[in-house]
Amino acid sequence: MHDSFPLHANAQVPAQAETHPVFNVSSELGDINLLTSDQALQEAVQREGAVWAMEDLSQFGALTGSREYLHLGYLANKYKPELDTHDRFGHRVDVVHYHPAYHELMRSAFAHQLHALPWVNPVAGAHVARAAKLLMQGQVEAGHICPTTMTFACIPSLRTTPKLAALWEDKILSAVYDPRNLPASQKNGLTVGMGMTEKQGGSDVRANTTFATPIDQHGPGESYETKTYEITGHKWFLSAPMCDLFLVLAKTEAGVSCFLVPRWRPDGTKNTLQVIRLKNKMGNVSNASSEVEFRGAFGWLVGDEGRGVATIIEMVSLTRFDCMIGSTAIMRMGLIQAIHHCQQRVAFGKKLIDQPLMQNLLADLTLEYEGALALTMRMARALDQQELDATNQHESLLARIATAIGKYWICKRTPNHSYEAMEVIGGSGVMEDSPMPRLYREAVINTIWEGSGNVQCLDVLRAMTKTPATVDAYFNEVRLALGKHALFDQAVSRLQAEFQNREYLEFRARHVGDQLAVVLQAALLLQHAPDSVSTAFCLSRLGQQGMHNYGSLPIGVNAKAIIHRTYQV
Structure with a gap:
């Protein structure tokens, strides 16, 4: 065994963890303005009619391009949503838990009216301004865009039945994102999901087997209690199962029809829309896509029977x-x-x-x-x-x-x-x-x-x-x-x-x-x-x-x- 060479009294022991300097590498992208850094986007906003929104869009661009905001997208995807079908006492709850970063992105999206801008401010350029905002928000994270989009997109369908629109539209268009697991009547804002796809049908929705029967009388929904239907069947994909309302396709005697299905019944009891599992997707993981069954679920007809696809x-x-x-x-x-x-x-x-x-x-x-x-x-x-x-x-x-x-x-x-x-x-x-x-x-x-x-x-x-x-x-x-x-x-x-x-x-x-x-x-x-x-x-x-x-x-x-x-x- 050889003796070690003695160290000089003034010699310093090198830090063994530092084997080399770090150089010629990139850095984390952040603290950029996603509007003002993008000349093509600025030109498009002005050209297509939303000059009036430029100041607001610039502020939003600074927010969405900040390091802290971009990091929310990372966190929302690192920590996937988790499903509890029952509570610890055995009650059916069908609750999905999300990371706080997901909720923060949703809160911001709704506060900036990504779900509502053209409907609450129907002026020239409103869709253009919203598209620009969604483009910047989408660069941060895609999963929360799904329920934001569905909430935005439901309005024209809902307006085919004015009395239903009158019941729900104000809360759907609210700038408040309210993730609490409560009946709609107790919430300050609502989100909307959609269920079309079934195992055997895919894009061919006319092959669906889910059916609906009237509880009291046929016809488009008019109030919380009248002209209601009971829906039985399944959906192979239902995105964002913690939404408050869902537009769902089901067959009646007249053919494929569209229904508005709440997660909670108007009487405050849980609707029998039951989440079987969350889908293990390769992407969009922050967004909980689910497989569900309707076991006599409560809903209202939207539009006319047999005109569900339209x-x-x-x-x-x-x-x-x-x-x-x-x-x-x-x-x-x-x-x-x-x-x-x-x-x-x-x-x-x-x-x-x-x-x-x-x-x-x-x-x-x-x-x-x-x-x-x-x-x-x-x-x-x-x-x-x-x-x-x-x-x-x-x-x-x-x-x-x-x-x-x-x-x-x-x-x-x-x-x-x-x-x-x-x-x-x-x-x-x-x-x-x-x-x-x-x-x-x-x-x-x-x-x-x-x-x-x-x-x-x-x-x-x-x-x-x-x-x-x-x-x-x-x-x-x-x-x-x-x-x-x-x-x-x-x-x-x-x-x-x-x-x-x-x-x-x-x-x-x-x-x-x-x-x-x-x-x-x-x-x-x-x-x-x-x-x-x-x-x-x-x-x-x-x-x-x-x-x-x-x-x-x-x-x-x-x-x-x-x-x-x-x-x-």
Whole structure:
């Protein structure tokens, strides 16, 4: 055994835990303003009619981009909701427990009227302002957006039955988020969920087996006690089971009908809507999606018997619009995480942000976001216009077809966009303490919820067939950009030719949907975005090169200018 070398009297023992300095790494993204750092979003808000909201949106952008607020999203997903079907004494309770971060995000969302703005302040630009807020809130966390969206989207369906709307609307539109497990009469604000999907049906809701029978008399609900129904059956997916009210599809003798089902009966007893389990989803984990059974549950008919799909589709069209917003939000957060990393990380002698191939990739990802944002905010203006001016047929027809186009395309493009942003960050990007895995898992959700890609493409065809004027509205919109770029003009001609051949149209529905989406995005960017953006979009999406993997922009595009627009700090 060798003796140790003696230490000099003045020598210091090195800290054994410090084997190397930490340098050339990124830092936590935070304390940025999610509005003022995003030039494209600012322009869209002003262009589409919500200039009046800019100061409020800027304040909200500072809140949502703060480190503390972004951390709420992390906590809400780290600690998943938990279900208690019974209390310790054996009573049926069906209570879901959430982390306080989830409740704080919900409280903030309702306080800022993400669930209510166009309904409580129906002015020009209200949908645009709300969309901008939801886009920023969605960059923080996606799970709590689900009940926020459903509460927002229920209003048109509920208003098909004015007496029911009069009973519930004030509390649904309240700016107070009240998570207490109490009957609605004792609460200051209400949330609304939705139940459509059954095991055997999926998107085919006419295959549902849940049935409803009148307790006293047939007809739409009028009061707490009259014209009530008893519902028996199941739902394979019912999101946010702690909501106070649910719009549910069930069959009557007249066919599929829509019902409003409260979690508590008007007499203060628990309704027999029983949660069987929470779904173990790959994403959206902060939001408790559940499997439920209705064992003679109490409810009111909304709309007419046998018209359930037509009634609830009013809600579904708005939830699909919010899927567009949510996916666009995921794109933006992933993109700025990637840019933020590249501004700090050095490889092979220079920062990643200054390397040509990385610039190509980041610019291409930015173009995808710009196209998604432009289409989403244009649809927000269409919603504003059709509600404020019932005679404006163009906006109503455009919203009918372009919302389905946008839901299909934007949601479909987001998963690969999120993956590419994750790849930019590299090995650190796949770690669960990074936001990137959560963004990637969230990106998959919106492609499936509220109708998968195939369902959206078939809905586009349905709109074209049942309402041919939607096609005219679409081409009237894209024609506004004719003459601004040769590749765009050629793409419009090719698209028009697609509609001349109706043979095998359903087989070609995705191909047609792809073209409809990209041409509409190009039209909007050619009209409103800088030349650096619109030209690069046309060259990369409409040219002979076509759409390949991200990072394949042709030589000559101004990548630096494109990147700068989406992350200005």
